[in-house]
Amino acid sequence: MLHKGDALLEVCDLTVQFGGVVALNEISLEIYNQEILGLIGPNGAGKTTLFNCLSRLYRQSSGDILVHGQSITPFSPEDMAARGIGRTFQNIALFETMTVFDNVLTGAQFAMNCGLAADIFGGVKLRRERGETRDRIMHLLSLLDLADIADHGIADQNFAVRKRIEFARALAAKPSLLMLDEPAGGLNREEVAHLEDLIRQVRDQFKVAVLLVEHHLNLVMKVSDRVVAMDFGQKIADGLPQAVRAHPQVLQAYLGEDVA
Numbered sequence: 001m002l003h004k005g006d007a008l009l010e011v012c013d014l015t016v017q018f019g020g021v022v023a024l025n026e027i028s029l030e031i032y033n034q035e036i037l038g039l040i041g042p043n044g045a046g047k048t049t050l051f052n053c054l055s056r057l058y059r060q061s062s063g064d065i066l067v068h069g070q071s072i073t074p075f076s077p078e079d080m081a082a083r084g085i086g087r088t089f090q091n092i093a094l095f096e097t098m099t100v101f102d103n104v105l106t107g108a109q110f111a112m113n114c115g116l117a118a119d120i121f122g123g124v125k126l127r128r129e130r131g132e133t134r135d136r137i138m139h140l141l142s143l144l145d146l147a148d149i150a151d152h153g154i155a156d157q158n159f160a161v162r163k164r165i166e167f168a169r170a171l172a173a174k175p176s177l178l179m180l181d182e183p184a185g186g187l188n189r190e191e192v193a194h195l196e197d198l199i200r201q202v203r204d205q206f207k208v209a210v211l212l213v214e215h216h217l218n219l220v221m222k223v224s225d226r227v228v229a230m231d232f233g234q235k236i237a238d239g240l241p242q243a244v245r246a247h248p249q250v251l252q253a254y255l256g257e258d259v260a
């Protein structure tokens, strides 16, 4: 049984306003160690705003976010990786001129808080010579079925492969929470099934908690230990996937969409 004291991350009465638009309205939720939390909600519910606030790309108007009980309000996005919060992006931003291996290596550099791009590029050769980092990255690449293309460039890789590379890069930073922003976007049915296995495998092997923001409801319901549903910037349900799926306010929010 999970207790509040075990929370890895706590969102406390968080409000975000863009001019007159209240994107998040006093939302509170917790993420526990090594749990997979799915975050769902129709368009405009506030999922991306919350995600960006957790990454410190956005600043809240009021409320707080705690990681291991400590407020992350003063931190920058670069600080977050060093504090064990990793993320992937909806629109993949990989370094096009670098190899697959070196792209993943940049994630390991973030973990060491070498946030500046200059440090990353300057440090690549040095890092590469360090056996432990290399072995760890090769292990990650194997797990993600990328080992065979470790020395290949990014430019030739298709969308699904790029997503796995981004996944590997986020894990290279040794996060305790991995935030996945619509990882199923643009994937076919087979690739989504693979992603489902991958998310569980990653949680089990790397002992990370996972926050999964996703429109693909079947994936969320299958893979998550717990699901939080949002609508109009508020939390409308929080519980086991089947209970959230059947929740009247969730059904109402998704009226006309295939949630049941």
Ligand SMILES: Nc1ncnc2c1ncn2[C@@H]1O[C@H](COP(=O)(O)OP(=O)(O)OP(=O)(O)O)[C@@H](O)[C@H]1O
Residues within 6 Å of the ligand: 018, 021, 022, 023, 041, 042, 043, 044, 045, 046, 047, 048, 049, 050
């Ligand atoms: N940068 C911004 N400036 C102004 N309004 C914004 C900004 N970002 C989000 N919003 C507004 O905040 C509300 C929540 O948007 P958000 O993108 O967080 O929802 P979402 O649940 O991620 O939606 P989607 O599933 O379509 O990505 C919406 O009304 C949106 O128009």
